[in-house]
Amino acid sequence: MTDTPVHTAFQSLPIVDISGLASPDEADRKDVAVTLGKAARDCGFLYITGHGIDRDLRNRLLTQAKTFFSLPHEEKMKVYIGLSDNHRGYVPPGEEGFDSQKPDSKEGFDLAIDLPSDHPAVVAGTPMCGANQWPDLPGFREDVTAYYEAAMSLGRRLARALAVALDVPEDTFERHVNVPVSQLRLLHYPFDPDQPEDRPGIGAHTDYEIFTILLPTAPGLEVMNGDGQWIDAPPVEDAFVVNIGDMLEVWTNGALVATSHRVRKVKAERYSFPLFFGCDFNTLVEPLEVFRKPGEPTRYQPLYAGEHLWAQTMQSFAYLKKKLETGELSLPEGSMALSSFGQEAKHGAAAPT
Numbered sequence: 001m002t003d004t005p006v007h008t009a010f011q012s013l014p015i016v017d018i019s020g021l022a023s024p025d026e027a028d029r030k031d032v033a034v035t036l037g038k039a040a041r042d043c044g045f046l047y048i049t050g051h052g053i054d055r056d057l058r059n060r061l062l063t064q065a066k067t068f069f070s071l072p073h074e075e076k077m078k079v080y081i082g083l084s085d086n087h088r089g090y091v092p093p094g095e096e097g098f099d100s101q102k103p104d105s106k107e108g109f110d111l112a113i114d115l116p117s118d119h120p121a122v123v124a125g126t127p128m129c130g131a132n133q134w135p136d137l138p139g140f141r142e143d144v145t146a147y148y149e150a151a152m153s154l155g156r157r158l159a160r161a162l163a164v165a166l167d168v169p170e171d172t173f174e175r176h177v178n179v180p181v182s183q184l185r186l187l188h189y190p191f192d193p194d195q196p197e198d199r200p201g202i203g204a205h206t207d208y209e210i211f212t213i214l215l216p217t218a219p220g221l222e223v224m225n226g227d228g229q230w231i232d233a234p235p236v237e238d239a240f241v242v243n244i245g246d247m248l249e250v251w252t253n254g255a256l257v258a259t260s261h262r263v264r265k266v267k268a269e270r271y272s273f274p275l276f277f278g279c280d281f282n283t284l285v286e287p288l289e290v291f292r293k294p295g296e297p298t299r300y301q302p303l304y305a306g307e308h309l310w311a312q313t314m315q316s317f318a319y320l321k322k323k324l325e326t327g328e329l330s331l332p333e334g335s336m337a338l339s340s341f342g343q344e345a346k347h348g349a350a351a352p353t
Contacts, residue, residue: 007043007226007257013233013241014039019050021157030164037165040244044259045223047239048158053150055238058215060143061186065271068109068135069188079133081110082319086122086130088112093190095318097203106263109135109186111144113179121179126281127310128181148184148275151213155182155277158242159210166252168290173210173251176279181306182209183278189220189263189270205316206258206341207245208309209278214241218270224260233261246308246341247279250300253287258341281306303334311335 016039020032039046068076073092081089091108111132115122121129134141159173166172204224214221219234221241233241249258263272279285286302311331314320315338323329 007041007259009227009229010043010225011231013043013045013047013223013231015047015049015236015239017050018048018157018161019052021161022052029161033161033164036158036161040162040165040248040256043223043225044244044257045233045261046242047236048242049236049239051154051240053147053154053240057143057147057150060139061147061215061273062217062271064137064140064143065109065186065188065273067137068140068186069107071135076107076135079109079135081133081317084130084133087128087313087317087320088130089133090135091317096316097318105192106187106189108188110183111148112181112183113148114145115179119179121281127306128313129179129281144184144186147273151184151275152182152277154240155211155213155275158213159277162211162248166255166290168288172288173248173279176283176305177210177277178280180278181281181309183276185272185274185276187272187274189218189272191267191269204260204262205338206260207243207274207276208247208312209245209276209305210247211245211277212241212243213275213277214243215273216241216270217272218268220263220267220270221272222262222264230262230264245276245278247285247305249341250285250303251288251291253291254299255291278309279305301334303336304332307332308336312338 020028076090079089160170163172216235221233222230223233246258248256283305287298
């Protein structure tokens with residue numbers, strides 16, 4: 001693979017009003033798509049407003065997250081992710097890590113599309129497919145599921161718009177989103193005033209899916225620009241953060257680049273809700289013909305979306321690493337190491353601050 005193109009040396013993230021995507025006027029929708037495309041190329045990260053997800057729904061999600069994470073540790077561990085056979089449930093502090101020297105300080109709750117035991121993907125033993133573990137809390141399942149469905153609907157609109165921006169058929173990406181391994185994570189970054197300095201909330205990484213739709217409650221997110229500098233990305237009122245993932249980098253042969261990011265400077269309690277908009281597990285992702293130069297090799301080898309996600313997950317969660325070590329699990333053939341995409345792959349996680 002040749003060198004990955006760099007983003008611009010941006011110092012802040014663009015804000016894009018996407019309300020025009022709901023317009024009956026094709027020209028209005030195209031204008032928004034073009035603006036989205038430019039932000040995706042230049043930064044790989046952007047804020048979106050005019051998204052249409054109700055504030056009350058977002059508030060209910062936050063309330064449920066606060067209720068769950070305030071439970072005693074032993075109660076949260078009743079739905080520990082390691083008890084699940086499809087990677088769903090509570091993620092305690094230190095369970096996940098991208099930097100072996102500094103374990104992440106956050107805790108989380110992971111879920112995805114809730115599939116019954118007789119669904120073909122479950123019967124086939126497809127990794128990461130199946131039922132969610134749900135805590136016994138009033139309204140938790142209903143409120144979290146409602147938010148998940150709203151965020152997935154928004155993701156479908158963005159997928160169509162990005163296809164238009166890239167001048168490929170509008171369903172190029174969305175047609176691979178039928179029974180996707182699209183995870184929603186409820187994340188809690190506690191603040192410990194007794195710590196001499198804050199540990200990383202989450203280490204530097206790219207996201208593995210098509211793109212991510214993030215709802216944060218406090219500062220802490222940092223994004224790597226084209227010069228390898230870490231740039232603050234604080235919350236913007238009534239906006240989501242959207243960032244390009246590994247799958248779009250492959251599909252576009254590097255025209256879009258997955259942007260490395262991390263959570264640092266956790267100086268106050270913080271909640272964060274990323275929806276990782278992904279493909280169906282068995283989707284073969286390879287550079288689209290329109291992004292290939294005649295006579296030149298592609299920058300990326302084909303990969304299966306679900307295998308890539310599963311391999312990256314196995315390399316970053318403690319309970320799965322143990323299963324790899326004991327031989328209970330094995331990485332799919334051709335699996336890539338962590339931090340193989342985006343500007344982190346070019347500059348390294350220890351880029352200038």
